[in-house]
């Protein structure tokens with residue numbers, strides 16, 4: 001018992017040391033998710049570098065962060081001066097870059113939120129592994145790819161895990177923390193502790209397809225698409241039905257447009273490849289067609305529905 005307590009104390013103090021050390025955060029990818037993660041990290045006192053290969057994407061992200069942080073501050077502070085102070089301090093902690101490798105040299109934690117493609121993620125992590133300090137924890141925000149496969153690109157599997165946020169990050173309270181067999185206890189504890197400093201409620205999940213939420217949500221969305229493809233109901237009526245009949249804040253088609261049909265397609269295509277006989281992972285002609293036309297949803301101005309640009 002004394003030995004166990006000693007071990008527990010040691011691992012707790014190790015993880016406390018690691019989480020206390022998470023001050024500098026690099027977020028790679030400044031799309032829907034990366035911008036949200038960078039914003040919340042800056043709001044909660046971290047020094048943040050937000051990186052994207054695309055300079056235009058960085059500019060768009062800065063605009064989205066500006067809008068979102070004003071909404072957050074308005075809700076948080078009745079006093080306008082306090083709200084302005086909160087905004088300017090948070091934005092003061094956030095810088096941007098288009099060079100991933102040079103942005104991790106002083107990083108304690110790297111959260112990757114780039115395109116949902118295994119080879120692209122592995123290539124990025126291999127480059128970062130060579131440049132980041134030894135203590136730096138690497139995490140992927142992937143929706144559907146195996147964390148263990150992404151980690152193979154590095155020599156730091158013990159300091160690698162999944163940190164899966166939800167869209168919109170400043171609003172959604174959940175963070176799924178995913179460990180692979182090699183993730184050390186200290187790394188896992190540091191990721192959970194960091195999630196709490198980000199104001200999130202964490203749940204633990206093994207490295208299984210879709211973790212918890214997406215394993216349930218993605219088949220539900222694609223079943224809604226199949227219903228429309230069969231001509232059983234219109235997207236509008238399905239959305240209305242699920243909002244008013246099941247209490248969901250958005251119907252499945254509104255949510256697909258919100259998260260991005262391209263991301264949805266990457267997810268089911270990947271799962272179908274790994275498990276071709278699973279009827280829940282069948283792709284959809286409608287989604288494939290929209291994605292091939294560049295209709296990704298809200299972010300491109302059109303998906304299932306049309307949006308004002």
Ligand SMILES: CCCCCCCC(=O)CC(=O)SCCNC(=O)CCNC(=O)[C@H](O)C(C)(C)COP(=O)(O)OP(=O)(O)OC[C@H]1O[C@@H](n2cnc3c(N)ncnc32)[C@H](O)[C@@H]1OP(=O)(O)O
Nearest residue numbers: 068071072143166167168170171221249250256259263264
């Ligand atoms: C194809 C399959 C692909 C799957 C892809 C994988 C995806 C993943 O890996 C995991 C995911 O993220 S799944 C998506 C999870 N997200 C959801 O389910 C969102 C559902 N929608 C909602 O909760 C609300 O409609 C929502 C909160 C979005 C908006 O709420 P409302 O409709 O009530 O609209 P508002 O009145 O504008 O907002 C309500 C309150 O929230 C604040 N707010 C909204 N957006 C914000 C943002 N971006 N930044 C900061 N604050 C924001 C807003 O201020 C408002 O606050 P109150 O003034 O207090 O009401």
Ligand SMILES: NC(=O)C1=CN([C@@H]2O[C@H](COP(=O)(O)OP(=O)(O)OC[C@H]3O[C@@H](n4cnc5c(N)ncnc54)[C@H](O)[C@@H]3O)[C@@H](O)[C@H]2O)C=CC1
Nearest residue numbers: 029031032033052053054057113114115116142143167259
């Ligand atoms: N959209 C959603 O609701 C959610 C998405 N995710 C996951 O988060 C990740 C990002 O998704 P989104 O933000 O929706 O995508 P997005 O398409 O909005 O943004 C991705 C960004 O990554 C950039 N990028 C691509 N390759 C890069 C590289 N090598 N280096 C630096 N930047 C690069 C792109 O220029 C783009 O700006 C994906 O893995 C996705 O599965 C996780 C939770 C929710």
